[in-house]
Amino acid sequence: MVDADSTRTTGTQKTKIIHVGLGGWGGDWERNAIPPVTEVERVAVVDAHEPTLRKAQAALGLPDELCFTSLTEAAAAVPADGVVVTAPMDFHVPVALEALDAGLHVLVEKPFAGTVAEARTAVERAEELGLVLQVSQNYRFYPGAQKARQLIADGAVGDLSVVHVDFRRWDHDEPADGGYRHYQFPHPLIYDMAIHHFDLLRMTTGREAVSVYAKVTDPPWSRYTEEASAVLVIELEGGLVASYRGSWVSRAPQTHWDGEWTFEGADGYLTLTGRGNGGPADDEVRLGLGGAPAEPVELTTPDLWGRSAGLRQFARAIRGGPAPDVTGRSNLGSVALMEAAATSAASGRVEPVERIGGTTA
Known part of the structure; x- marks a missing residue:
């Protein structure tokens, strides 16, 4: 356990993190997201499910003294600066609150929470304590999305008139009775996948949903038990309309994880795709002006991307650097759109999106 101010250090000191949640995605964090970030040191792991904890312990080769079934026990036993939460969504806010109350900064996986009200409890607690609370909206940390945001902000296509997004995947073909957890995930398209695209929509356009x-x-x-595909119409500030077609069960040609985007403006159009299994190399942005065919825009490959880039931001923010791109508060706008979309899917009506105010960053 650490005091909030004690982590504001300089130099090469590593940020010590406790990792909570070691299931399938948590294991992927351990294998692929955490190791590239040389500025952090994972000092303990936590999972309340003993078999999952022991399986991860064996895979990681960890001694007993670094493995816990309780975050409170881990925080008391191991000096740490922050917590990375990759537990299932229902545990995100409870674990975040437990970490914050222990004086630890928090990086939590998306979706932050199922409702704005629940997410706000953690946001307000972090702000009250002066601790970093970051959400891992990792799709922001790819060169295609970054370039699209820059071009739109610079007016490359003029005033936006409409945005189209298509996402098509058929990745989960396990037997229905095979225990695959995503089949029972609440609102699997909207909560588990479209939350990425909702966040990118806010990021690239700089507008909040209405x-x-x-x-x-x-x-x-x-x-899937609940909706795995849907068509959405989203109105954003200034009358901008976005159409979104997404599916986890599409037999059509597959998209990358970003999906396929078209931003139409007064002076031309911009296309975006990316976040492929090949990393940043799959990103592509094309710009077409004055009726001419769209041409590729040069992209710069970052040294870290996705979750690793977000984790580095988290570590630097803890040490007194700039605030992360996706703070808990700035992410409330994405949670609000997600919550309203799920409500609309159930009600069959147009639903208002809770206004958070000034949070698209």
Whole structure:
């Protein structure tokens, strides 16, 4: 456990983190997201499910004294600066609050929470204590999305008139009775996947959502308990409209994880795709002006991307550097759009999106 001010150090001192949640995605963090970030040191792991903890312990080769079933026990036993939370969504805010109350900074996986009200409890607690609370909206940390935001902000296509987004995947073909957890995930398209695209929509356009209409269009072969595909119409500030078609069960040609984006403006259009399995190399942005065919825009490959880039931001913010791109408060606008979309899918009506104010950064 550390005092909030004691982590504001300089130099090469590593930021010590406790990792909570070692299931499938948490294990991927351990293998792929944490190791590239030389500025952090994972000093303990926590999972309340003993079999999951022991499986991870064996895979990571960790001694017993670094493995815990309770964050409170870990924080008392191991000096740490922050906590990375990759537990299931329902545990995000409870674990974040536990960490904050222990004096630890928090990086939490998306979706931050199922409702704005729940997410706000952690945001307000972090602000009260003066601690960093960051959300891992990792799709922001890819060169294509960064370049699209820059070009739109610079007026490259003029005033935006409409945005189209298509996402198509067929990645989860496990038997319906095989225990695959995403089949039972609440609102699997909207909460687990579209939250990425909602966040990118806010980031690239610099606008907050005003309202959303969501129509579920699940095919008969879907094995998901709740909607795995939907068509949405999203109104943003200034009257900008975005159309979104997303599916976890599409038989059509597959998109990258970003999906396929078209931003139409007064002077031309911009296309974006990326976040492929090949990393930043799959990112592509094209710009077409004055009716001419769209041409590729040069992208710069960063040294870190995705979750690793976000984790580095977290470490630097803890040590007194700039605030992360996605603070808990700035992420409330994405949670609000996600919550309203799920409400619309259930109600069949256009639903207003809770106004958070000034949070697209």
